[in-house]
Amino acid sequence: MPAHRQASLDELGRPLSDLTFVVVDLETTGTSAATSEITEIGAVRVRGGEVLAEMSTLVRPSAGIPPMVSVITGITDAMVATAPAEAEVVPTFLEFARGAVLVAHNAPFDLGFLRAAAQRCGYPPPAWEHLDTLRIARRLVSRDEAPDCRLASLARLFRSSTEPCHRALADARATVDVLHGLFERLGNAGVRTLEELHEYSARVSPAQRRKRYLADGLPTGPGVYIFRDADGRALYVGTSRSVRSRVRTYFTASEPRTRMAEMVALAERVDAIGCAHALEAEVRELRLIAEHKPPYNRRSRFPERTVYLKLTDEPFPRLSRVRAARDEATYLGPFASTRGADDAADALLAAVPLRQCTGRLSPRARRPACALADLGRCGAPCDGREDVAAYARHVAAARAAITGDPGPVIAASTRRIDRLAGERRYEEAAVHRDRMVSFVRAAARGQRLAALTRIPQLVAAAPTAQAGWDLAVVRHGRLVSAANVAPGIDPRPWVDAAVASAETVRPQPGPAPCASVEETERIARWLAGSGVRLVRLDGEWSWPAAGASRDALRYAELHRSPDSPEQAPGRRAEGERPRR
Known part of the structure; x- marks a missing residue:
């Protein structure tokens, strides 16, 4: 049975034009958030290119302002003597920034001071989603356009109406103009959503970026995707918990593997298969790679x-x-x-x-x-x-x-x-x-495989983060059915349906009677995962108490050979499954 799932905002993409941003700038008594304090906060709330509100206030620190800082910012002890204290300003700013994406030039500096101030005032450390105009500018602005990416240089480049002067509100206003100038360039590069902006890299070629439409209409949940060339030949098979988001990164994010850029250049379409959960996606990926032997996949192509x-x-x-x-x-x-x-x-x-x-x-x-x-x-x-x-x-x-x-x-x-x-x-x-x-x-390895492949039928359930269940029906080491049960629903009818609709298998002689070795090992690792429960079991699942898994653990820290599985043999299963 197909599992219906509502896509999240992250998977659909949030247009930059619909988001609210709070552009913030701080003046401080020093450079370390652990030993220095805020002396001024300036913030501008914008949406769709329009300024919605502004906030500006001096902040009275608990100690004096160093003379050198006063020279740079123009803020003196006399100016902050009657200003509100940090404990009064922080709640106001938190309310002003609620529900918005924070923006700052060199954001780690400003956000570090804001988080430290919030903690000192008894608030939990805010986990703001944020953008750093300095980081974005380094991707978009060349040395021919500006000598560096300092705020003053970028303000001149984008003809800001406000000149930065080391005062918080003026610098925040200048940062707003820089942000809009950067957004204009990103729009010309095809970046429309916040997710695409996070993934954006200027090293992606325009031709590669133009193919981002191939991700349209793909499933937003777990599944398998297949890049194909003009003749329909499979070029690359991959899997993801969010197929659309993963495929989108091939056209918007810099891919360090050069062969992937070659593959994207050849790709003309992307097919996808939605899956009930991650295990089904991994298994289908293995089967498709073994069937099509895509030239840009390096692993699992030749199980034979x-x-x-x-x-x-x-x-x-x-x-x-x-x-x-x-x-x-x-x-x-x-x-x-x-x-x-x-x-x-x-x-x-x-x-x-x-x-x-x-x-x-x-x-x-x-x-x-x-x-x-x-x-x-x-x-x-x-x-x-x-x-x-x-x-x-x-x-x-x-x-x-x-x-x-x-x-x-x-x-x-x-x-x-x-x-x-x-x-x-x-x-x-x-x-x-x-x-x-x-x-x-x-x-x-052989003993673990034999323990699973000799079981005629096994039904297991893994809890999901949303308090639902991922179901898997396994016969002789082969995944024959998968389903996802939504939270609050009795899983027992779903178990019956998954078993009734499961693939019929006829085991052949040998260590891998119904599936590839890699598929059976993937299933075994999933079964050994945290919280997985055995719902039904025909026969027994066990291996010798004095078997090789015990000794394999002893030598797990030695160098890994090409024949070693990804995980140390039986590390989790040793402690969780009965042994003969």
Whole structure:
């Protein structure tokens, strides 16, 4: 069922012409808000280019005004002797600025003093939305037009009717004229709303900015967006909690990734798919990237390139590096690279004497043993020293280390590391350490995947910031249905509807029976999130208490390999889910 959602003002965009601005300027006894005080406040309230009201007052500080400050501003101790105190002025200004966007030239300075004064008067620190004319001018005004971006220079450039003179109201009036001059330039650049102004960068080319209309009509909630060229080919797939706002930034904000500017230049349209919540958007993004393989996406384009180590199904099994995992054999992984797979294989073979020859062996055939047999690293089933039953003990040990406790592999690696370190062969010791970590992480990853993919159906709910619920139905590690329940509504009928409308899946053999590994891992991280509740569960969700996740946490601080998931393995799930 589609979730109806009213767009917020931030997502729709607030036109600059409809907003009320309070342009403020302060004179102070010094430059630090922590040790100095306000001596004068000047403010002008404007909207749509018209002045609505003005406020100006001197403020009596608790200490004298430094002589140098008096020289600059012209404000003396005698002038402020009968002025109202800070505690009288601050409430008046807060009321004057209510509901408006504050504007100042070098806004951090003025806002810092205003916040400090409000706190001293017992008010909570105001969280004003604000604009800084200094910062905007640095984006719009070139050195050929003005030598610098000081208020006096900008006032001359924009022909202000008031000359700045270090008095608060005069400077505020001059800042109003500068603000309107900057707005005129922004309008010529296509910036019409406050959101576009916050995102604006002069480094965006005019051609790129002209394409901002491609964001019109896109969903304002979570979803997936697809940039397409003139032939309809997918160029880039992305996701956002507010699709329209995110797509708009490609045309108004400076993008540090050069390939994104190239992509926008080629784009002719943007398609979007609205989603119930962020998890559904992330999953759809992964599926679309894997399907279309957009040239400007770097990650998740080739899920089929993952690598597994397979314990082969034959009389004398061995480890085989494979791309596809489509049967009921035991698999270690997946790995993002063959190097990671080889490192994990070396760690396992150092602990378990599986054969390393690649040919298929028959119990009735005999052939000479290799050097590994003489080194004690293989039982030599090839020449008959081990029969099928004896060799099966090694296979069972390897399978137990992959699917359960990796302790034997860790113990064997640790002994070798300690011996090498004792001989001061530290580089070799580090190599064996990295192999061990590669095995442990791969085993933990596989065990977590297996725990989720063997569940026929799982229904979970995550609380939203608005006191509603995000629902997800997962079958064999695949997201098959998603819904969003609005606040104050009984979620149980929505759960029934989500289950009834869920996609039917037929699990295939292998570690990822219904979805890509990355999709299942995204779902697992969402399920381990704060506040997520299991609503329905067919079967059990558990992994070995002495499994690899426990040991993966121990090595989480070591360098990350390309095969490591984004989050340390099982960091949150370890403490929240029952384990066998």
